[in-house]
Amino acid sequence: MPAAVVFVNSAEEVSEVLRFCNAKGVYVVPRTGHSATEGGLETILDGTIVLDGSHMNKILNIDEVNMQATAECGVVLEDLENAVRKYGLTTGHSPQSKPIAMMGGLVATRSIGQFSTLYGGIEDMLAGVETVFPDGQICDIKAVPRRSAGPDIRHIVLGNEGTTNFITRVTVKLWKYYPEYQEVLGFTLDKMQDGMKIMREIMVAGYRPSVARLYDAEDGKEHFSHFAPGKCVMVFVTEGPQLVSHANAEGIRAIMAKHSECTPVETKLIENWFANLNWDAARIEEERKEVLETNNVCCTTEISAPWSAVEQIYNVCKKRVVEEIPDITIFGAHGSHCYSNGMNLYFVYWYNVVDCTPEEEINKYHLPIKKIICEETIKAGGSMCHHHGVGKHRIxxxxxxxxxxxxxxxxxxxxFDPNGIMNPGDILPYYIEKK
Ligand SMILES: Cc1cc2nc3c(=O)[nH]c(=O)nc-3n(C[C@H](O)[C@H](O)[C@H](O)COP(=O)(O)OP(=O)(O)OC[C@H]3O[C@@H](n4cnc5c(N)ncnc54)[C@H](O)[C@@H]3O)c2cc1C
Structure with missing residues (x-):
């Protein structure tokens, strides 16, 4: 349990609290939307406070000329997106946790959204940022289109997971929003491995859909069993000005038409599914209840890999987890973010918790599954963290x-944190920090 939860209302208050904690050796775990999935918010040491920025929830500026918006760290992404949509604009950021995650946490975890293949991850969107270091120093990194004034210091802030600084204000880029020109495409096929090759073909050819997703049959069960039982499913969305969106959709259709192993799916079915993909607090609560009733738990681990390794990682992890871990009920994966040089894999696994306490559950199922996925990914040349951060679970x-x-x-x-007060045990193991 944390010793206290401290709500802050301004960068000056954050500065005051951090300076005090730094001087007194009080550990601090920063927090905004509390949707962290990898244990980033866990307090591993006695006497830790949680520093909560969720009350800093003002949208400060929507700048239509320079196409950027500035918000305090506690603004929920969906609120910002709804505000800019009134101007016919979009942030382009749409993680599944959009209804709960807040701007500070989204920057602190290097988050990415469902339209990433066009708009990129938060690192491509972040123009400027204000942050506070443990000694109380408030630093404002100005928002400019680009600069070459030494190393890009935004990256000291991006993905720091609260281990070196507390983000108080964020400026992100905006784009024109053209929902009327979105085109949605869906296809079924039998083999995940074939889907990976086709995904590479599309990305390498230079097409830029906003969404490019590939589900294997196991993972697809939860999403598509009403129209594609036992099948893998590929989904694309193209968007932007009409000519651009249509050219991308036509290019993808032409490539897909060459592959007789793929069958087009009625667009409406994909649109309906996509409209209900995001999670809000009520849905998370519903899942918690279901887990308690059934003892069937779902966890996920997302990795990234170059094209030459992704198939091997998928095959080996699938084989090893099913063979080595007891009580698995589903082990599937999807790719939801594609690049010219590779893609991510988002492993989704369900297991029945048998004969153990909640504490034992972590060691019996969760960590051994993560161990297989992380070790096999790193061995094959990928990264064990595509977008949920390291937290404390992948340390x-x-x-x-x-x-x-x-x-x-x-x-x-x-x-930046010489006294080691900021989110100890996150990103770096606690013992390493102390060396
Ligand atoms: C249902 C669900 C779906 C999700 N889908 C996605 C997805 O599509 N894409 C994606 O990228 N992630 C996703 N996530 C993970 C999570 O939403 C993201 O990591 C998100 O960026 C966390 O934001 P938050 O405001 O909730 O941060 P929190 O959970 O409050 O904190 C996350 C981490 O950031 C640190 N932190 C928080 N605020 C600050 C701050 N102001 N300054 C410094 N450090 C801070 C915390 O210490 C912690 O380590 C999902 C999570 C859930 C539960």
Whole structure:
């Protein structure tokens, strides 16, 4: 349990609290939307406070000329998106947690949304940011289109997971929103491995759908069993000005038409599914109840891999988890973010919790499954974290993840949080920080 939850209302208050904690050796876990999935909000040491920025929830500026919006860290992304839509604009950011996640946490975790293949991840959207360091220093990184004034210091802030600084204000880019020109395409096929090859073909050809997703049959059960039982499913959305959106859709259709193993799906079915994909607090509560009633738990682990390794990672993880872990009821995966040089895989697994307490559950199921996925991914040349961050659940493999670059991470931590008060045990294991 944290010693206290401290709500803050301004960068100055954050500065005051952090300066106090830094001087007194009080540990701090920053928080905004509390949708972290990898244990980022867990307090592992006694005497830790949670520093909560969710009351800092003002949208400060929507700048239609410079196409950027500025919001405090506690603004819910969906609120910002709804506000900019009134101007016919979009942030382009749409993680499944959009109704709950807040701007500070979204930047702190290097989040990514469902339209990433066109708009990128939060690192491509973040123009400027204000943040506070443990010594109380408030730093405002100005929003400009681009600059070459030394290393890009936004990246000290992006993905820091509250381990070196507390984000108080965020400026993100905006784009014109053209819902009327969106085209949605869906296809079924038998083999996930074939889908990966086709996805590569489309990305390498240079098409830029906003959504490019590929589900295997196991994972697809939860989403598409009413129209594609036992099948893998590929989904594309194209958007932007009419000519651009249509050209992308036509290009993808032409490639798909060459593949006789793929069958088009009625667009309406895909649109209906996509409209209900996001999770809000009520849906999370519903799932909690279901888990308690059934003892059937769902967890996920998302990785990224170059095209040459993704198939191998998928095959090996699927084989090993099903063979080595007891009580698995579903082990599937989908790819939801594609690049010219590779894609992510989002493993989704369900298991029955048999003969163990909630504490034992982590060691019997959750960690051994993660271990297989993380180790196999790193071994094959991928990254064990595509977008949920390291948190405290993937800390065990952080040295393998970074290899010879790990000292850089340690130096950043030591430079910006020399007393080790910020989110201990996150990104770097606690024992490493203390060395
Ligand atoms: C149902 C569901 C769906 C999800 N879908 C996606 C998805 O599609 N894409 C995606 O990227 N993620 C997704 N996530 C993960 C999660 O929503 C993201 O990681 C999100 O960015 C976390 O934002 P938050 O405001 O909830 O942060 P929190 O959960 O409050 O915190 C997350 C981490 O950031 C740190 N932090 C929080 N606020 C600050 C701050 N102001 N300054 C510094 N550090 C801070 C915390 O210490 C913690 O380590 C999903 C989660 C859920 C539960």
């Amino acid at each position: 065990h493999w952080i040295d393998q993840e970074h290899g010879s670059a790990l000292p850089m991470l340690k130096k950043i931590k030591a430079a």
